[in-house]
Structures are given as structure tokens and as C-alpha cells.
Amino acid sequence: MKNTDLPLLDLHRHLDGNIRPATIWQLAERSGIKLPADSLEAFIPQTIIHNRVDNLLEFLTKLDYGVSVLTRAEDCYRVAYENMQDAQQAGLDYVELRFSPYYMAMNHQLEMEAVVEAVVAGIADGSQDFKVTANLIGILSRTFGVDNCMLELEALLHFKEKLVAIDLAGDEAGYPAKLFVPHFNKVRDAGLNVTIHAGEADGAHSIWDSIKLLAATRIGHGCAAVYDAELMEYMANNNIAIESCLNSNYQTGTVKSLADHPLKIFLQQGITVCLNTDDPAVENIEIKDEYNLARNELNLTEQQLSLLQKNAVDMAFLSAEKKSAILIDARQLS
Numbered sequence: 443m444k445n446t447d448l449p450l451l452d453l454h455r456h457l458d459g460n461i462r463p464a465t466i467w468q469l470a471e472r473s474g475i476k477l478p479a480d481s482l483e484a485f486i487p488q489t490i491i492h493n494r495v496d497n498l499l500e501f502l503t504k505l506d507y508g509v510s511v512l513t514r515a516e517d518c519y520r521v522a523y524e525n526m527q528d529a530q531q532a533g534l535d536y537v538e539l540r541f542s543p544y545y546m547a548m549n550h551q552l553e554m555e556a557v558v559e560a561v562v563a564g565i566a567d568g569s570q571d572f573k574v575t576a577n578l579i580g581i582l583s584r585t586f587g588v589d590n591c592m593l594e595l596e597a598l599l600h601f602k603e604k605l606v607a608i609d610l611a612g613d614e615a616g617y618p619a620k621l622f623v624p625h626f627n628k629v630r631d632a633g634l635n636v637t638i639h640a641g642e643a644d645g646a647h648s649i650w651d652s653i654k655l656l657a658a659t660r661i662g663h664g665c666a667a668v669y670d671a672e673l674m675e676y677m678a679n680n681n682i683a684i685e686s687c688l689n690s691n692y693q694t695g696t697v698k699s700l701a702d703h704p705l706k707i708f709l710q711q712g713i714t715v716c717l718n719t720d721d722p723a724v725e726n727i728e729i730k731d732e733y734n735l736a737r738n739e740l741n742l743t744e745q746q747l748s749l750l751q752k753n754a755v756d757m758a759f760l761s762a763e764k765k766s767a768i769l770i771d772a773r774q775l776s
């Protein structure tokens with residue numbers, strides 16, 4: 443599946459897109475929330491994407507079940523904690539988990555700061571219990587507007603020392619990067635890294651704006667970069683990395699077929715790119731499936747697959763010392 447001399451990382455993984463169906467079911471039963479099925483077995487197929495959907499926004503509605511049952515901050519703790527167990531079971535050596543406190547809080551009017559505090563605690567405890575190194579990325583959910591994103595950012599920055607980066611996700615075409623310049627000025631003032639979902643549901647201009655206006659050093663998905671040679675050259679020369687999510691890009695209709703995925707072109711252009719899951723529970727996949735798709739559907743060589751694994755280490759929001767430690771640990775375990 444992978445080069446066992448190299449560590450396995452997942453840098454683009456939404457913890458609120460990875461809520462176990464059994465957990466959703468239990469929390470719904472406890473709180474008397476009606477789900478559209480009579481049993482867990484009947485509910486599970488409704489929580490996952492079958493083959494693909496028409497667009498990103500339709501894909502995102504599948505995530506709504508998970509957050510609809512979060513009625514207390516401790517539910518957010520549980521989701522975060524279980525995500526660490528899932529990361530261990532997926533064989534990950536290091537994971538960057540991202541979450542939107544507004545999205546997790548909105549259905550039952552939870553305090554966003556309480557959500558962030560609970561997620562931070564769940565990751566800390568889970569990281570210790572399941573022995574997987576993790577870092578957290580806070581998401582601003584652009585779908586809910588500029589003002590909500592500012593409140594969301596304030597809640598996240600209250601715990602800024604527990605985060606490594608801030609991301610912008612959701613309705614990319616409806617809420618372009620230029621609307622969020624004030625937000626990301628604050629992010630940089632807080633000393634956090636910037637990664638932006640771009641070039642997924644909108645064009646190459648959205649990636650340019652994320653880099654030039656919001657100072658992103660990593661781009662989530664970035665598929666549309668393939669249509670702009672100047673942009674690809676700029677990204678390669680300025681070390682702007684791409685977090686690629688093959689299965690997600692197919693399921694959201696961002697690429698017509700996996701054979702059309704631009705990953706191989708990004709590698710050829712010298713862009714630092716790595717493989718990631720995005721929303722593993724909703725997609726019904728794990729990180730190993732991403733590598734299998736790259737090998738079997740995109741026909742990547744073993745050398746290219748190893749490069750993807752190594753790129754993930756280079757791209758991680760970690761100090762040089764921690765990167766070295768993760769590389770050494772993987773070699774010793776293999």
C-alpha cells in the first residue's frame with residue numbers, strides 16, 4: 443500500500459466530516475432527535491456518498507447529520523476523541539484535524555468557545571491514549587457569511603496556542619477569498635499558518651486570491667490550478683503546496699473521472715502535493731484508499747507514491763525537529 447520506511451500522514455481531514463454513524467445514532471437517541479431511518483443499519487447508507495453527487499454543496503449536506511446531534515460540548519469532545527482512535531486505526535503517524543466550531547455549534551446554539559475547548563481536550567486526550575501525534579486547524583465556514591466567520595475566528599483565536607493554522611471552507615464560489623481579507627490579517631497577526639480550500643468549486647483565480655490576498659501557503663484541493671500554467675509555476679517556485687483529496691474530488695464532481703485528476707501534472711510541475719482523505723466517514727474511505735486510487739486509477743509509480751508520502755512531511759505544519767522525529771520513528775517501526 444505504502445512505503446513503510448516513510449511515515450503515513452493525513453493533513454486534510456475534517457473531524458466534523460468524520461463522525462461515526464453509530465455515534466450519530468447514539469447521540470440522537472439520547473437527545474430524542476429523529477433521524478430518517480428506523481435502525482442504525484438502515485441509517486448508515488444515508489450517511490455516506492454512493493459513487494458521487496452533482497456538486498460540492500450537495501456533498502456537504504451529507505455532513506449535516508453528524509453535527510445535527512451535537513447538543514452538548516461533551517459531544518464535541520467525544521467526536522474529537524473518536525477521531526484520534528480512527529486515526530490510529532488508519533495507521534496514521536501524524537494527523538492534522540480540522541473543524542469548524544460554528545458548524546458544530548449552530549444546530550443547538552452551543553457556545554463556540556465551549557466547542558473549541560471540548561475539541562482541543564478531546565484531541566489532547568485521544569492523542570495520548572492512541573499514541574498518534576496530532577495538530578488542529580480551525581475552519582471558518584464561509585457558507586454562513588463574513589460576520590459569522592469573524593465570530594468563529596474570535597472563538598478559535600481564544601485557543602490560538604492549541605492551533606497550527608486557520609482554513610476557509612464551504613461555499614467557495616458564493617463566498618470568494620476577497621471577502622475574508624480582514625479575517626486572515628488577524629490570523630497572520632496571531633502567528634498561525636494559512637491553508638485555504640480553493641480551486642475546488644471555483645477557478646484558478648480563487649487559488650490566486652487565496653495566495654495573494656489571504657497569504658495561504660497550502661491550498662486544499664487546488665484542482666483548478668491545472669488550467670493556469672503561470673499559477674502552477676508560481677506555486678512550484680514559491681513552495682505553495684496542494685493538499686490533494688482524490689476520492690473527494692471525484693465524489694463532489696470536481697473531476698469528471700479519476701483518470702482526469704491533475705495530481706500527476708502537479709507532480710510533473712514540481713508542486714509539493716500530498717494525499718489526504720477530506721471527510722473519511724462520509725466518503726466511506728481511509729487514507730490507504732487514496733494511495734490505492736493513486737496507484738491503480740492514476741497509474742502513479744512507486745517512486746511517485748513515496749514522493750507523495752515524503753511531501754506530506756515537508757508540508758506539515760510542524761517544526762523541522764518534529765518532522766525529523768516523525769521520519770526517524772517511521773524508519774524504526776518499519
Ligand SMILES: [Zn+2]
Pocket residue numbers: 454456611639662720
Ligand atoms: Zn476539505
